[in-house]
Amino acid sequence: MPPATHWVVTASFTDDGSNAYRRADGTWSRxxxxxxxxxxxxxxxVHAAQAVADEQRLISDPYVIEVHASDSKVEALSxxxxxxxxxxxxxxxxxxxxxxx
Amino acid sequence: xxxxxxxDRRIIxxxxxxxxxxxxxxxxxxxxxxxxxxxxxxxxxxMQLHAYMLRVAIPYGLLSSTQVRRLADIARKYDxxxxxxxxxxxxxxxxxxxGDVPSILDDLxxxxxxxxxxxxxxxxxxxxxxxxxxxxxxxxxxRPYCEIMRQWSTFHPEFANLPxxxxxxxxxxxxxxxxxxxxxxxxxxxxxxxxxxxxxxVLVGGGMGRTPHIGAVIREFLPKRHLLSYxxxxxxxxxxxxxxxxxxxxxxxxxxxxxxxxxxxxxxxEDWEAxxxxxxxxxxxxxxxxxxxxxxPAYEKLPASADQLTxxxxxxxxxxxxxxxxxxxxxxxxxxxxVVISVKMPGVPPGDVSDTQxxxxxxxxxxxxxxxxxxxxxxxxVLPDVKTSDLAKLHAELVELDLxxxxxxxxxxxxxxxxxxxxxxxxxxxxxxxxxIAERFDRIDYLNDVGDVSIKISGCINACGHHHVGxxxxxxxxxxxxxFYQLMLGGSPGNDxxxxxILGAALPQDAIVDAVEKVLDRYLxxxxxxxxxxxxxVRRVGFEPFRQAVYGDALFGAAxxxxxx
Amino acid sequence: xxxxxxxxITEDDFVHVPDGAPLPEGGKPIVTLARYxxxxxxxxxxxxxxxxxxxxxxLPSDIPDLARLALVALEFPKFTEGRPYSIAxxxxxxxxxxxxxxxxxxxxxxxxxxxxRCGFDAFELKPGKPLESALEAFGELxxxxxxxxxxxxxxxxxx
Numbered sequence: 001m002p003p004a005t006h007w008v009v010t011a012s013f014t015d016d017g018s019n020a021y022r023r024a025d026g027t028w029s030r031x032x033x034x035x036x037x038x039x040x041x042x043x044x045x046v047h048a049a050q051a052v053a054d055e056q057r058l059i060s061d062p063y064v065i066e067v068h069a070s071d072s073k074v075e076a077l078s079x080x081x082x083x084x085x086x087x088x089x090x091x092x093x094x095x096x097x098x099x100x101x
Numbered sequence: 102x103x104x105x106x107x108x109d110r111r112i113i114x115x116x117x118x119x120x121x122x123x124x125x126x127x128x129x130x131x132x133x134x135x136x137x138x139x140x141x142x143x144x145x146x147x148m149q150l151h152a153y154m155l156r157v158a159i160p161y162g163l164l165s166s167t168q169v170r171r172l173a174d175i176a177r178k179y180d181x182x183x184x185x186x187x188x189x190x191x192x193x194x195x196x197x198x199x200g201d202v203p204s205i206l207d208d209l210x211x212x213x214x215x216x217x218x219x220x221x222x223x224x225x226x227x228x229x230x231x232x233x234x235x236x237x238x239x240x241x242x243x244r245p246y247c248e249i250m251r252q253w254s255t256f257h258p259e260f261a262n263l264p265x266x267x268x269x270x271x272x273x274x275x276x277x278x279x280x281x282x283x284x285x286x287x288x289x290x291x292x293x294x295x296x297x298x299x300x301x302x303v304l305v306g307g308g309m310g311r312t313p314h315i316g317a318v319i320r321e322f323l324p325k326r327h328l329l330s331y332x333x334x335x336x337x338x339x340x341x342x343x344x345x346x347x348x349x350x351x352x353x354x355x356x357x358x359x360x361x362x363x364x365x366x367x368x369x370x371e372d373w374e375a376x377x378x379x380x381x382x383x384x385x386x387x388x389x390x391x392x393x394x395x396x397x398p399a400y401e402k403l404p405a406s407a408d409q410l411t412x413x414x415x416x417x418x419x420x421x422x423x424x425x426x427x428x429x430x431x432x433x434x435x436x437x438x439x440v441v442i443s444v445k446m447p448g449v450p451p452g453d454v455s456d457t458q459x460x461x462x463x464x465x466x467x468x469x470x471x472x473x474x475x476x477x478x479x480x481x482x483v484l485p486d487v488k489t490s491d492l493a494k495l496h497a498e499l500v501e502l503d504l505x506x507x508x509x510x511x512x513x514x515x516x517x518x519x520x521x522x523x524x525x526x527x528x529x530x531x532x533x534x535x536x537x538i539a540e541r542f543d544r545i546d547y548l549n550d551v552g553d554v555s556i557k558i559s560g561c562i563n564a565c566g567h568h569h570v571g572x573x574x575x576x577x578x579x580x581x582x583x584x585f586y587q588l589m590l591g592g593s594p595g596n597d598x599x600x601x602x603i604l605g606a607a608l609p610q611d612a613i614v615d616a617v618e619k620v621l622d623r624y625l626x627x628x629x630x631x632x633x634x635x636x637x638x639v640r641r642v643g644f645e646p647f648r649q650a651v652y653g654d655a656l657f658g659a660a661x662x663x664x665x666x
Numbered sequence: 667x668x669x670x671x672x673x674x675i676t677e678d679d680f681v682h683v684p685d686g687a688p689l690p691e692g693g694k695p696i697v698t699l700a701r702y703x704x705x706x707x708x709x710x711x712x713x714x715x716x717x718x719x720x721x722x723x724x725l726p727s728d729i730p731d732l733a734r735l736a737l738v739a740l741e742f743p744k745f746t747e748g749r750p751y752s753i754a755x756x757x758x759x760x761x762x763x764x765x766x767x768x769x770x771x772x773x774x775x776x777x778x779x780x781x782x783r784c785g786f787d788a789f790e791l792k793p794g795k796p797l798e799s800a801l802e803a804f805g806e807l808x809x810x811x812x813x814x815x816x817x818x819x820x821x822x823x824x825x
Contacts, residue, residue, distance in 0.1 A: 012148055014127065014128065014134070014199060015128070015198060015199055015200060016152060016153070016198045016199065017148050017149065017151070017152040017153040017198075017199070018151065018152060019151065052133075056130035056131075056132075056133050057128065057129065057130030060134035060148065061134055061148065077582055078579075078582035079521065079529070079530075079579070079582055079583055079584050080150075080521060080527075080528075080579075080582075083150065083521055083522060083530070084150045084151065087151060088151070088522040088523060088532075089522055089530065089533060090450050090522050090530075090532045090533055090536060091448065091449070091450070092181060092183070106825070108809055108821065108825065111809050112807070112809050112810075112811070115806065115807055115808065115809065116807065118806075119806045119807060122802075122806075123776065132774075135745075136745065136774060139745055139746055140776055222746065222748070249822075252811045252821060253811055253812060253820070255811055256780075256807060256810065256811070256812075257811075257812050258751065258779070258780040258781075258783035258784050258810075258812070258814050259751045259752055259755055259780075259783075259784055259812075259814065260748075260751075261748070261751070261780050262746050262747065262748030262751065263748055264748070329820065337752050337755075340748055340749060340751070340752045341725070341749055341752050341753070345747070345748075345749075375760055376759065376760070378813070378818060380813055380818045380819050380820065380823055381813055381820060383822070384822060384823075386822075387822035387825075
């Protein structure tokens with residue numbers, strides 16, 4: 001199946017700021033792969049607005065993003081959302097990575 | 102350095118307690134994100150791309166070794182073992198959990214530190230010359246006035262909700278601006294008038310961001326005692342009249358341009374005449390009280406440094422010699438030098454320091470520099486008071502810590518914002534470019550041949566990477582969801598301030614560092630002599646030779662066309 | 667409706683009168699600055715205690731007969747609106763206004779201390795926000811550095 005454009009509702013978890021993706025049942029996952037795929041952007045906007053009204057606590061700042069979904073994976077369309085979904089593309093400095101010894 | 106008294110201490114402790122309550126109310130759902138956002142921003146807590154980010158204030162960049170150790174502790178305990186030096190002399194943590202932030206603030210308060218007003222539409226951390234207090238060309242140490250203004254701006258009730266953020270910088274060296282005061286909302290230069298009295302020259306409306314401006318002088322000489330009343334009047338005029346309908350037009354520079362400098366000055370002076378009460382005047386005793394904290398440390402009587410420095414820089418150890426030439430800065434006291442520790446090396450995001458390095462830097466500061474460290478806006482660290490006779494030993498220790506790069510002020514000493522790897526506002530990544538630059542030009546002979554040149558990279562128009570004032574500036578932009586980069590030449594932040602201009606069409610990520618190399622190679626060909634700095638060559642010959650070098654051949658022509666779409 | 671006045675919860679004795687609505691027989695109305703400007707003489711003659719509601723783009727000099735007003739209500743259309751803080755200080759410090767200075771609109775507990783220090787003494791919280799716990803805000807950040815409407819002396823005259 002060729003990739004098809006879908007929409008996904010994303011937000012940040014309030015406790016640690018990590019990515020939240022809305023599942024089809026309305027709960028929130030940390031993985032884009034588990035997101036509920038929507039065929040209409042407008043539906044996503046309704047869900048996002050509903051999430052603002054419902055979720056005063058669990059998640060913050062919901063919005064809609066565009067994704068390509070195929071059988072094997074879901075990938076965000078914009079560079080921003082791809083990096084957001086996978087983490088920094090540069091080395092994260094571990095405690096001793098800078099030392100020669 | 103400044104030591105808190107009971108009043109200062111209690112304010113910071115009370116603030117940490119207050120924030121604990123605000124966080125609890127957010128986590129319980131009592132307040133919404135929309136309501137919490139301005140509260141957390143007033144306390145330096147952002148929501149970034151992957152996590153929260155906490156920005157800790159380092160007033161005018163100055164740290165004690167005790168504070169550096171505490172920053173290391175926090176990185177270990179609450180974050181991922183590192184911290185990031187910012188372009189405003191602050192430090193930030195990229196991975197704190199919301200529930201941990203109040204405890205981080207308690208730990209900071211313990212060593213007289215905080216995150217107050219490190220973001221939000223208020224007066225931000227006040228920055229200064231990283232060589233304040235030790236520069237041979239300094240007229241007067243600016244730090245006491247920075248500290249006095251830090252206190253004045255902390256929780257100022259009238260100016261906590263300005264139209265936009267507000268940045269103040271102070272320099273005490275009128276001849277050499279190392280604090281970029283012309284690019285701040287308010288820039289202050291300590292000057293001497295014809296009667297040999299010291300006072301302040303006040304500039305307003307400088308800034309980078311979307312519409313870069315060089316600040317205009319609003320008052321040539323302000324007697325010192327009026328510092329705070331005058332600041333209040335500038336801020337009041339801005340608070341009342343600055344634009345609030347469009348956040349991209351809300352900075353004071355836009356108001357100053359819209360009104361004209363003359364009208365802006367008239368409004369400030371009118372307010373000032375009506376509000377400068379005798380109580381607001383800064384008493385000599387208060388200036389003296391604060392100045393005492395910045396008294397010189399117990400320097401030894403030593404012979405002048407010049408001969409030792411010459412010997413070291415020409416010695417057999419070439420690594421040391423290059424480091425002496427590039428990273429060691431003159432000091433006003435004979436026998437002492439200031440050392441810039443480069444936090445720019447291949448494989449490491451610029452400005453990232455690990456907890457072990459921070460601990461080691463604290464140790465080095467204790468042994469070699471009276472326990473003081475300064476963060477620079479170029480994302481490096483300064484040991485301000487090192488005995489010149491200790492330099493070789495210190496260098497060996499820094500090399501062991503992977504902090505011995507001899508590249509300060511050179512090509513690979515790149516200023517970089519966090520960009521799209523971390524930042525919620527970014528359009529493009531910045532750090533991968535600086536890593537590529539660090540890797541490709543990691544040849545000391547080439548660095549020395551090219552000489553003093555600054556590369557500054559911002560991942561979006563907000564210009565945290567100061568690209569407008571880079572000799573070479575790189576600005577990341579978004580083209581239909583993909584990252585592209587504009588190349589700019591000719592910027593400078595200092596006394597010869599200028600704003601860089603775009604060389605040509607934007608380039609894709611895999612072409613931009615090639616383009617930088619072509620610009621540099623062309624510079625090496627067209628410069629008059631090895632003494633002509635890159636910036637001077639650009640100013641002399643203009644953009645055409647560089648435009649040809651970058652866009653002349655077919656490959657770049659095609660890439661550029663793609664970028665121009 | 668309940669408001670906070672001088673750090674206490676109290677029943678509001680003023681009543682907001684929207685433009686176009688009929689004026690009350692007696693009592694203490696708060697009218698908009700536009701209506702006040704148009705009907706000033708009649709309003710001042712009719713009510714012994716009159717309040718005026720001022721949007722954030724007006725300056726103290728836009729409010730005529732300030733000394734005869736019992737109340738000025740400054741509007742916060744948004745949480746981040748900052749102009750009323752400066753307007754309040756000007757009303758108190760430069761114009762010597764001694765009546766009630768009330769914050770109305772998007773007013774939340776975390777702004778109350780800042781507002782009070784600028785000269786506000788009465789607060790209408792955003793609808794739905796608890797007044798009781800908002801009072802705690804006055805106990806936060808007790809120590810200050812600046813001269814403001816609450817104290818003309820900056821910290822260096824108090825240390």
